[in-house]
Amino acid sequence: MSSGLARAALTGYRWAGMVAYPLIGPYLALRAAKGKEDRARRGERFGHASLPRPQGPLIWFHAASVGETNAVVPLIREMRRREINVVLTTGTITSAKVAESRLGADAMHQYVPLDLKPAVSRFLDYWQPDVAIIAESEIWPTTIMELGRRHIPQVLVNARMSDRSFARWRKRPAIAEALFEHLALVIAQSDVDAERFRDLGALPVMVSGNLKVDNDMPPHNxxxxxxxxxxxxxxxxxxxxxxxxxxxxxxxxxxxxxxxxxxxxxxxxxxxxxxxxxxxxxxxxxxxxxxxxxxxxxxxxxxxxxxxxxxxxxxxxxxxxxxxxxxxxxxxxxxxxxxxxxxxxxxxxxxxxxxxxxxxxxxxxxxxxxxxxxxxxxxxxxxxxxxxxxxxxxxxxxxxxxxxxxxRGALISTVKGLEPYINPLTVKARLHPRAAAPA
Missing domain, CATH: 3.40.50.2000 (Glycogen Phosphorylase B;)
Structure with a gap:
């Protein structure tokens, strides 16, 4: 498939999502009935915010589930130490509970918007992130393209590429390249993961090790x-x-x-x-x-x-x-x-x-x-x-x-790789202290 056809396929994917958008409500209602969605916060899945956006620089972190959430906890704490605001999205009820218990006020939690243009655009219009940091292996085409269209740097951290995912992307190299070219940086867990991302068109790519090793001990009473x-x-x-x-x-x-x-x-x-x-x-x-x-x-x-x-x-x-x-x-x-x-x-x-x-x-x-x-x-x-x-x-x-x-050492390596994107935000946050956001 040529690059032109790949971009056409991605555009078709985006338009198909817009057509399907009105039908998603009943699907989420069914998931909520099965306990797989937070019924009270379903609006967040459509990009409707349930928290006020604070003034000042803000990073959007996305972690799909519990493991990814735990992995980015020390990185989020480092951003908060630098006085940068953080909104964290996750996709499951269990990961939302983990985020609340481990981060508390250090991050504003929202459920991730569906990978449909109206939801993603609504989310980005409201939160206006300066940088998007995505954990491990979450590749959502509409989200990636919309971030790219807005010139918001997006970084994949603790990145890994499973055998199955790599084989699937290798069958569609033009689509992979059309997506991964939007990534400003990939920070991979291992040399194997890094090589796979490079093969699929991601540049630059560096290796940090696994962020989960630098985590605190799991809490207990x-x-x-x-x-x-x-x-x-x-x-x-x-x-x-x-x-x-x-x-x-x-x-x-x-x-x-x-x-x-x-x-x-x-x-x-x-x-x-x-x-x-x-x-x-x-x-x-x-x-x-x-x-x-x-x-x-x-x-x-x-x-x-x-x-x-x-x-x-x-x-x-x-x-x-x-x-x-x-x-x-x-x-x-x-x-x-x-x-x-x-x-x-x-x-x-x-x-x-x-x-x-x-x-x-x-x-x-x-x-x-x-x-x-x-x-x-x-x-x-x-x-x-x-x-x-x-x-x-x-x-x-x-x-x-x-x-x-x-x-150990992945956190230090990851922060070093992120410095070109977070250092300007650190300076901005400290020069312009955050005022209370309107209710």
Missing amino acids: PEDLARYRGQIGARKTWAAISTFEGEEMAAATVHRTLKERDGLLTIVVPRHPERCDELEKALVEKGLKVARRTRNDALTPDVDIFLGDTIGEMGLYLGLTEVAFVGRSMFAEGGQNPLEPAMLGCAVLSGGHVQNFRDTYQRLARNGSARMVRDVEMLVKAVHYLLTNDAARQSMIKAGLDTVQDM
Whole structure:
């Protein structure tokens, strides 16, 4: 496809969105009925702001979901230290809760406008960002083109390109180039990611490492942690975190197999807590007793499964164990980020489908802090081995902490790459103190 045809295709995409715009309301209403949209804030998805824009320079950060939100938290705090205003958009209810709990007043949160020209234009007309900073792998054609039309610099930070996404873009190189040429800068997680973005037409591209390594420890209530540890006592524990369909039942199989030998408590933290009612029913049908965090159930000796059905408490769940299986890796594909359990002193186990975090897993595995399991039988053996072999478990934990320490520095590199865009805003913010915005 020629560059001219690629631009025509993107223009067609934009016009198709405008035609579909009137039909989006019922679709969002259906999603809200299923708990996937915030009913009270649906207007934000159409670009209607629910907060006043403060005076002074402003950066628009976009993070799709929980992982991306956590990744940009230290970067947002750095912008606020420089007195630059921040509006953060996310796409899910869970990420909105994470943003509120971790950032508070440091960022104004809005749900991301739909990638339709009326919504995007309304959002940009109101917020008038000086720079747009997008986390990881969010590529929305209309948004990118509209930012480009307004000459608003847009930077992709902590950028990654999965195998699947790269293969898809490679089939449409002209469209990829027509979009990525609008990016002022790509700051990639790894050399592989950087090379992929360059191949698709993005320039300039630099490598920073993973921002998630420079994050604070996940927050938790120390009183809750102490209380649960007291209830658990001498029982052995392990956790299956960020799990997807099928992996919770794999965790149940591990528990039933090892319960009598190891006196086990299994902690299960699904990636999507809204599935927990259904999961509890399935676990009970297997003869397992379930305690839930939202009910504040006690972890009595007869409890089999502690179901972590809350948002933003991974620090609590991982604080109760030293062995963690990271999900979306055995039956689903792509993997989830293993850095959090490694940072919190856990030996890391994972299935083999970790394409989205291949570089991170390779570094952890190479240093002896992560092990891959092919199937449920291998997971049973790995959990049993680590629970009964203190030396092996502690060796993996130490290797993980050392690896994370070696990987730090992404925040400094990212800020350095952003300096041409944020330094003028810092000067402007400090020369012209913000006045209170009108209500």
